[in-house]
Amino acid sequence: MDFENVKAQMRKGVLEFCILSILSKGDAYATDLLNNLKESELIVVEGTLYPLLTRQKNAGLLSYRWEESTQGPPRKYYALTDKGREVLKESEASWRELIESVDSILKK
Amino acid sequence: MKKTFSVNLGNRVYSIDDDAYMKLKEYLDRIEGYFSDQKEREDIINDIEMRISELFTEYLGSNKQVITLNDVEEVIKVMGDPREISGAEEQSQATHERHSGTRRIYRDPDNRMIGGVCGGLGAYLGIDPVIVRILFILFLIFGIGFLVYIILWIVVPEARTTAQKLEMRGDSVNVSNIGSFVKDEFESVKKSFRRNKN
Numbered sequence: 001m002d003f004e005n006v007k008a009q010m011r012k013g014v015l016e017f018c019i020l021s022i023l024s025k026g027d028a029y030a031t032d033l034l035n036n037l038k039e040s041e042l043i044v045v046e047g048t049l050y051p052l053l054t055r056q057k058n059a060g061l062l063s064y065r066w067e068e069s070t071q072g073p074p075r076k077y078y079a080l081t082d083k084g085r086e087v088l089k090e091s092e093a094s095w096r097e098l099i100e101s102v103d104s105i106l107k108k
Numbered sequence: 109m110k111k112t113f114s115v116n117l118g119n120r121v122y123s124i125d126d127d128a129y130m131k132l133k134e135y136l137d138r139i140e141g142y143f144s145d146q147k148e149r150e151d152i153i154n155d156i157e158m159r160i161s162e163l164f165t166e167y168l169g170s171n172k173q174v175i176t177l178n179d180v181e182e183v184i185k186v187m188g189d190p191r192e193i194s195g196a197e198e199q200s201q202a203t204h205e206r207h208s209g210t211r212r213i214y215r216d217p218d219n220r221m222i223g224g225v226c227g228g229l230g231a232y233l234g235i236d237p238v239i240v241r242i243l244f245i246l247f248l249i250f251g252i253g254f255l256v257y258i259i260l261w262i263v264v265p266e267a268r269t270t271a272q273k274l275e276m277r278g279d280s281v282n283v284s285n286i287g288s289f290v291k292d293e294f295e296s297v298k299k300s301f302r303r304n305k306n
Binding site: 012031045046047048051054055057058071074075076 | 117118119120139143147148151152155156158159161162165166186187188189190192193194195
């Protein structure tokens with residue numbers, strides 16, 4: 001098993017959680033999300049974001065609205081739904097649990 | 109001197125060199141081939157086109173009015189390989205793998221006279237659609253062919269995605285097959301395009 005692959009898998013695992021987390025701080029369109037995720041080095045190529053957003057939207061976690069832009073094409077702004085907020089809360093809890101479990105092993 | 113096209117991406121119009129257009133079209137088609145769910149596919153392609161449109165706007169300025177092959181290559185680098193984009197979809201790829209090799213009946217939109225029913229049946233049965241058509245016409249003479257055709261037209265789904273087209277021919281749906289199939293289609297589009305130009 002090569003290490004790069006492990007890293008990519010880890011990143012993928014938390015990506016959906018991070019998208020929800022970013023959106024909980026305010027509505028955003030894809031490029032805002034991309035800038036955020038790229039800054040934290042969570043995403044390498046942009047294309048991977050779109051299937052995730054579509055799936056989260058279809059699962060009822062996100063809603064969207066169109067807004068005109070002065071510089072380019074109209075933007076699709078995503079917002080968390082109530083269900084999305086709930087899932088985020090649960091994910092956050094399990095994330096903390098996971099960190100604790102891993103830490104407890106690392107510190108042994 | 110190069111010929112340019114104008115394309116509508118995310119409701120904005122761009123002038124694009126013909127080689128750049130071909131490259132972009134092939135890229136988007138390849139992405140499309142990875143998603144089997146129609147609604148999902150439309151959403152994803154739409155979002156990606158929006159983003160590409162935004163990137164094109166960034167590249168263009170008063171000194172630069174045409175999208176070139178370089179720009180498209182840059183966009184592809186930023187957006188990533190279609191396989192990587194569909195990476196989150198490994199599950200649906202896996203379920204496809206299970207169906208691999210089994211044939212399914214579809215209507216063939218690339219090989220149609222009316223609704224693609226005979227073309228699809230021909231692909232399913234592995235015989236020339238012309239023979240299916242002749243049989244159908246014989247049926248017609250005896251009266252029930254028309255009704256049968258209409259029923260099949262309604263009941264049999266059209267093969268829209270690359271994956272479905274492969275299934276129609278009984279080829280297994282995997283990454284390399286999709287790749288080569290899309291390339292074949294791309295080549296045939298290119299050829300017919302050249303023919304029309306002359």
